[in-house]
Amino acid sequence: MSKVMIIGAGGVGNVVVQKCAQLPETFSDIILASRTQSKCIAIAAGVKEKSGITVRTAQVDADNVPELTTLLKKEQPVLVINVALPYQDLTIMDACLEAGVHYMDTANYEPLDTAKFEYKWQWEYQERFQKAGLTALLGSGFDPGATNMFTAYLAKHYFDEIQEIDIIDVNGGDHGYPFATNFNPEINIREVSAECRHWENGGFVTTDAMSKKASFTCPEDVGTFNIYRMYHEELESLTLHYPSIKRAQFWMSFSENYLTHLKVLENVGMTGIDAVEFEGQKIVPIQFLAKLLPDPSTLGPRTKGNTCIGVVARGLKDGKERIMYCYQISDHEACYKEVQSQAISYTTGVPAMIGAKMMLEKHWLEPGVFNIEQFNPDPFMEDMNKHGLPWKVIELDAFDLEK
Numbered sequence: 186m187s188k189v190m191i192i193g194a195g196g197v198g199n200v201v202v203q204k205c206a207q208l209p210e211t212f213s214d215i216i217l218a219s220r221t222q223s224k225c226i227a228i229a230a231g232v233k234e235k236s237g238i239t240v241r242t243a244q245v246d247a248d249n250v251p252e253l254t255t256l257l258k259k260e261q262p263v264l265v266i267n268v269a270l271p272y273q274d275l276t277i278m279d280a281c282l283e284a285g286v287h288y289m290d291t292a293n294y295e296p297l298d299t300a301k302f303e304y305k306w307q308w309e310y311q312e313r314f315q316k317a318g319l320t321a322l323l324g325s326g327f328d329p330g331a332t333n334m335f336t337a338y339l340a341k342h343y344f345d346e347i348q349e350i351d352i353i354d355v356n357g358g359d360h361g362y363p364f365a366t367n368f369n370p371e372i373n374i375r376e377v378s379a380e381c382r383h384w385e386n387g388g389f390v391t392t393d394a395m396s397k398k399a400s401f402t403c404p405e406d407v408g409t410f411n412i413y414r415m416y417h418e419e420l421e422s423l424t425l426h427y428p429s430i431k432r433a434q435f436w437m438s439f440s441e442n443y444l445t446h447l448k449v450l451e452n453v454g455m456t457g458i459d460a461v462e463f464e465g466q467k468i469v470p471i472q473f474l475a476k477l478l479p480d481p482s483t484l485g486p487r488t489k490g491n492t493c494i495g496v497v498a499r500g501l502k503d504g505k506e507r508i509m510y511c512y513q514i515s516d517h518e519a520c521y522k523e524v525q526s527q528a529i530s531y532t533t534g535v536p537a538m539i540g541a542k543m544m545l546e547k548h549w550l551e552p553g554v555f556n557i558e559q560f561n562p563d564p565f566m567e568d569m570n571k572h573g574l575p576w577k578v579i580e581l582d583a584f585d586l587e588k
């Protein structure tokens with residue numbers, strides 16, 4: 186029997202619950218806990234109607250360690266799947282340690298008052314998880330998550346030495362709104378407006394946000410898109426765990442329309458994270474903006490098109506240079522048909538379920554704090570093919586984003 190507690194009933198939480206419920210032999214008892222219980226109840230009702238599976242629900246403030254610890258001790262799940270917000274990572278890890286429960290997440294910790302995401306805070310839990318005999322699996326979404334697995338898989342099967350990686354995240358979907366974000370607006374805007382960092386010859390190089398643009402043609406007729414170099418958290422762990430990497434860059438596609446809206450919002454101060462006084466009340470501009478924007482979990486029925494996310498790796502095999510590309514394409518409408526969610530939540534929620542499955546099936550269950558690429562990628566990659574995220578590896582003759 187494997188009881189899991191999923192924390193966070195947002196867009197990603199909805200997908201994780203549904204995908205776990207599809208595998209009752211692995212996830213025999215599912216509890217969905219979040220700040221707003223009515224959202225948990227609505228998701229559980231959908232699962233019941235579709236599959237007859239009962240998902241229990243609970244209300245919890247995951248910022249409150251004693252409250253969460255009490256709930257965990259009462260329910261005694263084997264594992265917590267954290268798909269709340271990055272702000273809750275440390276308090277959830279604390280509660281897992283107190284209650285003796287394994288932990289996993291999809292996004293690294295970010296302090297509420299500093300728009301800077303780094304692994305250092307979570308890596309500091311290494312000794313505590315080791316001593317407790319518990320596993321903390323970090324970053325089991327798509328990026329980070331599947332992209333780390335693609336890198337590990339390519340390194341294992343196609344290279345003797347991996348030297349350069351370009352992670353390319355294209356969302357060719359259109360939801361028809363002038364401006365909306367595909368996942369939590371506050372986290373998304375903080376991420377895309379942060380200064381860019383990429384890895385070059387042993388250190389991070391900092392450049393202005395969105396200052397480097399390239400054009401990328403996706404395989405399988407997904408299309409050609411403008412992509413922009415930005416910082417993303419897997420660069421930190423991948424360059425640590427693959428020290429042969431000399432250059433690592435992360436790119437994401439944005440439409441001109443999205444970038445124009447973002448610039449205007451930045452220029453007028455709407456993306457600020459410091460509280461301002463308004464008519465006797467303290468308001469954080471980005472939180473107010475997030476309230477006005479469409480809820481990402483409502484984008485599903487309106488979004489058409491594909492995502493194409495992958496890793497291009499350059500390196501050596503038998504003394505010769507080669508370039509390999511591992512990618513996954515998802516169709517927004519097909520995702521919606523299966524779980525009533527657009528592809529961004531889907532492509533995050535499926536790897537979260539698979540990461541949890543790897544732990545429950547004990548493929549990946551060592552005491553300590555681990556980034557996903559530290560484990561064997563093969564069973565994870567196999568499960569991606571089985572559970573809705575089929576991928577491909579192709580060899581490229583040439584690859585140059587500078588052209």
Ligand code: NDP
Nearest residue numbers: 193194195196197220221247269292326327328329368369
């Ligand atoms: P949403 O905003 O849709 O959902 C977040 C959920 O967490 C909400 O239900 C929210 O509750 C709940 N929550 C927030 N604070 C607390 C708290 N203190 N206690 C309990 N519950 C809380 O976000 P998404 O579903 O879009 O994203 C979820 C996570 O997935 C984020 O961490 C995001 O960064 C990550 N992500 C990772 C990706 C990857 O590829 N690795 C890609 C996309 C997202 P309420 O309903 O009350 O607001």
